[in-house]
Amino acid sequence: MKITFMGAGSTIFARNVLGDCMCSDVLRDCEMALYDIDGSRLKESETILNAINRGKGGKTRITSYLGAEERKNALRGANFVVNAVQIGGFEPCTVTDFEIPKKYGLRQTIADTLGIGGIMRALRTIPVLEEFTQDMADVCPDAWFLNYTNPMAILTGYLQRYAEVKTIGLCHSVQVCVNDLFKDLGLEQYIPGHREVIAGINHMAWLLEVRDAAGKDLYPEVRERAKRKNDTEKHKDMVRYDYIDKFGYYCTESSEHNAEYNPYYIKARNPELIDRFNIPLNEYPRRCVEQLANWKKESAELLSGKTLDHERSHEYASHIMEAMTTGTPYKIGGNVLNTGGLISNLPEDACVEVPCLVDNAGIFPCRVGRLPVQLAALNITNINPQLLTIEAARTHKREHIYHAAMLDPHTAAELTLDEIVAMVDELIEAHGAWLPKFS
Numbered sequence: 001m002k003i004t005f006m007g008a009g010s011t012i013f014a015r016n017v018l019g020d021c022m023c024s025d026v027l028r029d030c031e032m033a034l035y036d037i038d039g040s041r042l043k044e045s046e047t048i049l050n051a052i053n054r055g056k057g058g059k060t061r062i063t064s065y066l067g068a069e070e071r072k073n074a075l076r077g078a079n080f081v082v083n084a085v086q087i088g089g090f091e092p093c094t095v096t097d098f099e100i101p102k103k104y105g106l107r108q109t110i111a112d113t114l115g116i117g118g119i120m121r122a123l124r125t126i127p128v129l130e131e132f133t134q135d136m137a138d139v140c141p142d143a144w145f146l147n148y149t150n151p152m153a154i155l156t157g158y159l160q161r162y163a164e165v166k167t168i169g170l171c172h173s174v175q176v177c178v179n180d181l182f183k184d185l186g187l188e189q190y191i192p193g194h195r196e197v198i199a200g201i202n203h204m205a206w207l208l209e210v211r212d213a214a215g216k217d218l219y220p221e222v223r224e225r226a227k228r229k230n231d232t233e234k235h236k237d238m239v240r241y242d243y244i245d246k247f248g249y250y251c252t253e254s255s256e257h258n259a260e261y262n263p264y265y266i267k268a269r270n271p272e273l274i275d276r277f278n279i280p281l282n283e284y285p286r287r288c289v290e291q292l293a294n295w296k297k298e299s300a301e302l303l304s305g306k307t308l309d310h311e312r313s314h315e316y317a318s319h320i321m322e323a324m325t326t327g328t329p330y331k332i333g334g335n336v337l338n339t340g341g342l343i344s345n346l347p348e349d350a351c352v353e354v355p356c357l358v359d360n361a362g363i364f365p366c367r368v369g370r371l372p373v374q375l376a377a378l379n380i381t382n383i384n385p386q387l388l389t390i391e392a393a394r395t396h397k398r399e400h401i402y403h404a405a406m407l408d409p410h411t412a413a414e415l416t417l418d419e420i421v422a423m424v425d426e427l428i429e430a431h432g433a434w435l436p437k438f439s
């Protein structure tokens with residue numbers, strides 16, 4: 001078996017996913033091919049993964065491939081390809097995604113999934129993923145492409161519509177959503193054996209149902225505790241708890257993400273909302289700076305060790321590989337096209353996040369039916385700019401980038417149409433060669 005990791009310079013993430021595979025009796029006896037365009041970061045990942053491998057018995061063969069000329073060799077014969085690239089990096093591209101919109105009065109928190117930051121990130125990433133999948137069609141046509149890169153719905157939706165490979169989009173938030181909610185509300189006693197139904201779109205999938213092991217509906221208690229907590233204390237999840245109060249349901253991704261997916265919380269004319277809902281503006285750049293500083297300290301310690309321990313994380317990737325290898329079914333929350341109306345009141349060409357069953361025959365999405373109408377409506381406000389960004393990437397028409405930004409709920413709430421056009425033009429100019437040409 002061969003597992004190829006694209007963007008292996010993302011050392012912490014590569015350590016989690018590939019370290020998880022080394023914890024598996026089914027997967028550890030394989031080749032892990034690491035690919036990146038940054039030689040120093042690739043070497044760091046190789047060193048750390050070799051240290052984990054030694055700690056797990058040394059059964060994995062780890063190889064490294066640097067630069068575009070080695071990409072096909074990294075992919076050749078792969079059974080699974082894990083993608084975690086960040087095109088343009090923190091600098092210059094992420095900084096640009098924040099600083100130019102800020103000039104126009106448009107403030108963001110994360111800017112990797114929706115909003116103008118998510119749109120620009122998608123447009124510079126899609127051409128690279130097309131190159132990856134074209135190479136895969138040549139040298140490993142039967143491999144599964146496991147995408148972890150954001151903006152998840154745009155990138156995965158594009159590939160599932162236009163690439164010639166099997167693709168699934170994977171997020172971190174679905175599998176920890178309920179446990180984290182229970183812990184935060186003091187309901188830990190319900191974690192063992194609880195039942196949940198989650199569906200929607202990536203980063204805005206909804207906890208539709210949650211019950212204890214005996215089948216009791218826990219939502220009434222969740223709603224009461226969430227409202228009381230929002231009314232009495234400042235905490236980090238105030239936006240999502242306000243969703244529960246106003247729309248009736250909790251969603252999967254964090255409040256710092258969801259603060260920028262709608263027109264309600266980040267408003268120049270209501271700056272008091274930032275403090276009221278404890279919204280961390282510019283969170284992603286701040287997080288990047290902290291992570292880079294912490295990594296410099298951590299890497300010296302990790303790189304000096306002869307062996308490293310690793311405990312299996314909550315990431316889906318290794319479990320998917322196991323299920324496909326052994327045939328033992330496994331359930332995930334996956335991002336797939338809404339083909340056949342998996343969620344019947346969302347568009348069929350949308351990329352939706354729904355329960356999926358995995359075995360050695362593939363990945364099989366489960367039909368959910370209709371979402372509560374207010375939840376479908378919120379999802380559609382995000383799906384519209386996602387689909388228009390895909391259209392811009394496919395046609396290379398600048399007007400569709402304008403349209404995507406114009407229909408983004410946060411951008412539209414803050415800027416005029418003329419301001420949006422000017423901002424998009426300035427972003428395209430600043431990104432330069434990181435973007436394809438748009439006419």
